[in-house]
Amino acid sequence: MEGVYRFLLTTPRWWAINVFVLLAIPFCVFMGSWQLGRFEDRVESHRTAEEKVSEDQREAARPLAELLPVDKETSGEQATATGRYGKQLLVPDRELDGKRGYYVLTMLRTANDKALPVVRGWLPGDADTAKAPAAPTGEVTVTGALQASESPGSDGVSAAGGLPAGQTGAISAASLVNLVPYEVYDAWVTLAEADAGMTAVPAKAPQDTGLDLKAFQNLGYTGEWFVFAGFVVFMWYRLVRREVEFAQDAELGLTEELTSEPTEPADAAHEESKASASPTA
Template sequence: MYRFLLTPRWWGINVFVLLAIPFCIFMGSWQLSRFESRVEAHRSADKQVADARTEAARPLADLLPVDQSTSGKRATVSGRYAKQLLVPDRQLDGRDGFYVLTLLRTDSGRALPVVRGWLPGRAGAAEVSAPPSGEVTVTGALQASETPGDNGVSTQGGLPSGQTAAISAASLVNLVPYPVYDAWITLDKADAGMTAVPATAPDNSGLDLKAFQNLGYTGEWFVFAGFTVFMWFRLLRREVEFARDAALGLVPDEESQAPQPTAV
């Protein structure tokens, strides 16, 4: 009854199934490992940010360039405050507001963007106090330059003078006549009247859409493996039933199924 399994047609079906199932399981397992690695990276990044709050601050030069290992670390740097800008459409504790961003001119000639704090409401220069004058030493959490469109960073253009949508060297270099560090810091303690902006985890370390896409792909590959097994059993059952019916003479032959010529 199962002699049909040795036919070329079923050899092809069997080889396909034997290759498809391991492949689907492998791909599903790989996607699951990607999701698990993103979860672990998310946990490590959150722990890194939390641990950095209790670590001793290090000179800015020792932490550059910013990467996943240095993002969130406490940095210290000296200089003089220069141009001040506002970063609108920033939320803190569920409230709308804006960052107060001031460029700190260092001895290197480059400027470091420093977020001195957050204020609620619409961005307005009249509400913001002037930065301290003279030589200052600031300490805060180091952050990588922002990318418009990521992590809620606005892509809005045409902002009023004195405002910027993203804290990045690429955006700020067009607003000031001196080079800007490809990084920024948020002060441990905000200046008077402002709220300190907490450090965030490094980019590509959170449970973002890509992580849940990996989880979705995991389910899809395992479903494909199960569907392949289901279809193989369905085809096998259908072939067995056909062979059984043929053995019992329940399947009409081709001659009896052929249309009979009609008399003229």
């Protein structure tokens, strides 16, 4: 039986197949392991970001100017700012504790005449201007978790347009620039203690630090690469078995060799010509 498998080492075609298999399997395993490592890094990043949000809530608030621009280090930290409330907007389709509702977003105009978006709280149900409490008048000092501008279509942020007047789908300078008559900070704050009648909106971890679509894509790619490795082994085995079966059939004489130009015997041709030339009775 050992002689049947000699083709694996003596045939140039099988040398090429074997080299491909020996290179493809470790490559697939390496890529699968790398994608798995990326997924584990995102899981660890998510855990670290969640712990940081909890720690930031216990730290003393710092002036807004000291925390800008917002990055992964300053996102979630307690910030304080002083100014006067201005234009108020509603942010619909926001969930809190599994319930659908909306944010009450009010612009805080600071001393430099820039506006800081402040989420004063959350209310259940459909966005309703009549139900949203009016902002306090006069100069106020707010304290809350600093957040980076939202990106439409990510982490529950609506990307739909055509909202009614007085509403915005995302809390970002780009989304608010055409809705308010003053310059807007590229950041926002969610109050640590919501105004009366509303529920405080908890701070979120920075983007690209959670178990988002990219993380589960890494996990899916991990499975694909390991499946590819198994498929390469399976196909190599199938090809070997087919080659062995062909060789065994040849040894037993079960295969037929076809000739390229079959010829008729000369005698049969001669007899046929004689029959055609003889007279009929």
